[in-house]
Amino acid sequence: MGVVSDPCARSWIGRPSSAWVGLALVCLALSCQAQPADEGGGATGETTESAADAGEPNQAPAAPSLASPADQALEVPVVSELCWTPAEDPKGDELGYRVWVDGVELANGETGEYGFTTTCTGPLNLLGERSYSWRVRAFERDDPTVESPDSETWTFTTGWEGDTKVLLFDDFSEDRGWTVSGDAQSGAWVRGVPQQVYDLDAELAQPGACQAGQCWYTGDNPGGTLGEADVDGGAVVLTSPPFDPSDATSISVSLARFFYRSDLVPTGVSLELALLVPDPDQAEGVTVHVLDKLDGGVGASPQNLWTSVAFAACGIELVPDTRLRITATDLVVPEAVFVEAAIDEVLVEGYLDSDVCSQGLGALCDPAAPEAACGADLLCCAQGPIFDGVYRCDYPVAELGDLPPVEQGGPLFGPLGCDAPDLTVLDWDLEVYTQLIWVAPDSCSLYEGCVDGDGWRTVLRFDTKTANVGSRDLILGIPANHPDLFTYSPCHEHYHFDNYATYYLLDGDDVVAAGHKQAFCLVDWESWAWDGLGPEDRVYTCFNQGLSLGWSDTYAAQLDCQWIDVTDVPAGDYTLRMEINLPPEGKSHSTLVERRYDNNVLEIPVVVD
Structure with missing residues (x-):
């Protein structure tokens, strides 16, 4: 490693103070985290030699036992801590604990050290309606290379919070039952990571990465050639597995999308998002409700960047077995227009106590034209810590700004705006x-x-x-x-x-x-x-x-x-x-x-x- 290297690659609780006091300060600022254990791994429990024992074998501690949340627990609060029972060390040495959640180790950022000295993590902020797995390993604080086997791996699922409930979420990291159809000559939807393609004007024609991880995109093009395997001569259709919105008063659909067309104004080129609502009175057994359609004509603009968008599904019957359909179409003479599309991170949410289609507080809104949903007194505000395209009407609140109150937690007197960090x-x-x-x-x-x-x-x-x-x-x-x-x-x-x-x-x-x-x-x-x-x-x-x-x-x-x-x-x-x-x-x-x-x-x- 160079003179300037990463000093926190091996910083542990229990390192002698002369070795780590200065190092811990550097590691805290570096915000370091240890490498996750190998899949299904864990320490072997092999004996190692401790200098204090003058060559005598030092037996590894026993594996910890998990305590809470209970295995397969449901409706776990979104702010919870993980706890386990103390492990036993054969010689009574002081122990620390390493914790993994979904394979990612929790680094103790308060001290710049790895591991915990207690048998609980302290409060953790979790996501609602999300399943997590976790496990714990003990180690000797005086010699962190002496580790126990891993504990059992437990799982738990958090409850829903606020007035929304997830009806469908897919980040496309695995196959969850989407179906591909259509009559186009090429460009069928593919799940994976697309090959980056630029057009003759150096515009991005196909992204070189998904919004996150894997996504669905039109036409696998391993050579990265413009117009190769793009949508031609018809439509390519991607349909979600069914979901049940019948307990909700209204629903919204959000997703990240990418759409490229080499000509902005031709007819017969589009990317459509629609809900398929079961209806036995219709010929195909469904009523199609179009939520959004990018096509040509006046006002058309490029959409060839990943963009998170959201739409309220208003005026539809909320019944089981509803599905989402994404259709990319190019009916222009083949090769005359290049068309590419991609989608990622699809989320359908049901609102149990509020109607996002009604005007007023909590309504889904368009930041480009907020008054239609929010009126004159409310603001159209992005939701959540991570932007996903969802905006809802909310009251303006003061910010901290440059004039904080005398004490933390006091009233704020800065300019009014959306209730969010800055x-x-x-x-x-x-x-x-x-x-x-x-x-x-x-x-x-x-x-x-x-x-x-x-x-x-x-x-x-x-x-x-x-x-x-x-x-x-x-x-x-x-x-x-x-x-x-x-x-x-x-x-x-x-x-x-x-x-x-x-x-x-x-x-x-x-x-x-x-x-x-x-x-x-x-x-x-x-x-x-x-x-x-x-x-x-x-x-x-x-x-x-x-x-x-x-x-x-x-x-x-x-x-x-x-x-x-x-x-x-x-x-x-x-x-x-x-x-x-x-x-x-x-x-x-x-x-x-x-x-x-x-x-x-x-x-x-x-x-x-």
């Missing part, structure tokens, strides 16, 4: 400097694209301080809630939070170098709004992520990859541009929901010497 980049006391570092050929810095080459490199180091100045906390919870937001790094042996912050070095308007935040967590680090709050007041950590109102996530200049490689940049005056939570490449919107996005960029003058 992330911004602080320029307070930023440390910016250049440094010469040595990068080994096998370093993580090189492997993960933090530098442009090995050997001696000059980097511009700087702090990134992200503050929440909105009206409420940003709550992400455990990493398993949103696996699409994290990428596992085999080099660092932990997960990284993707597409959160990017950095550019500008000479005027020209980008001369770039970098990115290579971090795992978004966590409470320090309170910028109230004095006297310390580590014991943090709510969100590596294992239960988020950012409290009035707190900031600080990524210090001295950390690995917190830089821009300026080795080949001439000395001189430049502008450092930091961007947080802007739309990732290939997507039309930001990942995290905020009140506003016009304060997500900070530019400061810097000198490269």
